Amino acid sequence: MISVNQLTKTYGQKVILDQVSFEIGAGEMVGLIGPNGVGKTTLLSIMMGLIKADSGTVAIARIDHRDVNMYRKVGFMQDNTVLYPHLTGYDHLAYVANAHGLQDEAIERISLRVGNHAYLHQKVEEYSLGMKQHLLFACAIIHQPDVLLLDEPFNGLDPTSLIRIRDLIIELSEQQGVTVFLSSHNLDEIDRMTKKIFFLNNGVIIHKQLQNYEEDQYLLTLDHAVVVDASQAGVEQINSKQLLVEAVLLEEVLKHLSGLGVHIQAIDRQTVGSEKLYREIYQI
Numbered sequence: 001m002i003s004v005n006q007l008t009k010t011y012g013q014k015v016i017l018d019q020v021s022f023e024i025g026a027g028e029m030v031g032l033i034g035p036n037g038v039g040k041t042t043l044l045s046i047m048m049g050l051i052k053a054d055s056g057t058v059a060i061a062r063i064d065h066r067d068v069n070m071y072r073k074v075g076f077m078q079d080n081t082v083l084y085p086h087l088t089g090y091d092h093l094a095y096v097a098n099a100h101g102l103q104d105e106a107i108e109r110i111s112l113r114v115g116n117h118a119y120l121h122q123k124v125e126e127y128s129l130g131m132k133q134h135l136l137f138a139c140a141i142i143h144q145p146d147v148l149l150l151d152e153p154f155n156g157l158d159p160t161s162l163i164r165i166r167d168l169i170i171e172l173s174e175q176q177g178v179t180v181f182l183s184s185h186n187l188d189e190i191d192r193m194t195k196k197i198f199f200l201n202n203g204v205i206i207h208k209q210l211q212n213y214e215e216d217q218y219l220l221t222l223d224h225a226v227v228v229d230a231s232q233a234g235v236e237q238i239n240s241k242q243l244l245v246e247a248v249l250l251e252e253v254l255k256h257l258s259g260l261g262v263h264i265q266a267i268d269r270q271t272v273g274s275e276k277l278y279r280e281i282y283q284i
């Protein structure tokens with residue numbers, strides 16, 4: 001559904017994207033993660049045709065991103081600086097609805113769904129950050145796109161709004177088969193929503209699939225205290241009776257403990273989240 005091929009973008013000497021290629025299948029949800037300034041917005045903006053790449057191609061729903069028909073298929077939620085302070089939420093939605101040939105009912109329907117109905121006729125200059133995010137999200141989905149590109153959708157949302165927007169994105173993905181590509185600094189949210197993550201680092205994309213069981217760890221609770229050699233890689237001593245063991249070493253460690261006469265009281269799997277991968281990739 002999304003096809004990015006050999007995309008390169010430089011600003012002066014700075015390489016932001018270095019021959020980036022990836023495919024996202026219909027109905028898939030993929031998270032885009034990376035520190036400030038790494039190039040997430042640049043990538044999404046190039047995909048939407050807002051910034052010109054130096055080279056490479058993008059196709060969404062098999063339509064080249066320079067073709068006007070692509071905009072019927074895709075919804076884009078970008079930074080709130082694109083909103084006009086002196087216009088109301090309704091004005092923004094009416095503009096987008098009109099561009100897509102939709103009637104007023106579409107505005108009513110989408111604002112009830114997203115939850116910005118109560119302040120729809122207020123000017124954007126009176127909006128909080130969260131209210132702006134709601135409006136941007138409503139503008140992105142009003143025309144029921146097949147593909148959603150979301151740049152920081154959770155920015156400034158309180159827990160209530162965050163849960164609402166998150167549930168809506170999941171609903172669009174799971175029930176309507178919408179393909180979602182979303183950037184976020186909120187690693188917990190990304191983990192909740194998808195197991196498929198792209199980390200952007202030094203101009204390239206590192207693909208990660210979180211249910212890669214061999215990357216998981218196991219928390220072992222023992223019936224009596226042991227002391228682990230501090231230099232033993234892959235085994236971490238949490239306390240005298242608890243060890244954190246990497247999945248690949250589990251069998252070996254269990255055998256070793258059994259040989260010492262230590263019994264296991266509990267084994268709890270600790271799924272690897274994007275934070276662990278983030279720490280490894282960006283070395284923090």
Ligand SMILES: Nc1ncnc2c1ncn2[C@@H]1O[C@H](COP(=O)(O)OP(=O)(O)OP(=O)(O)O)[C@@H](O)[C@H]1O
Pocket residue numbers: 011016034035036037038039040041042043
């Ligand atoms: N018009 C421009 N001219 C020169 N450099 C630019 C321009 N636009 C962006 N950059 C640089 O490109 C890099 C990527 O910016 P981008 O906004 O894509 O990062 P980001 O990953 O979205 O960051 P954030 O998480 O802070 O939103 C940054 O180093 C930025 O300074």
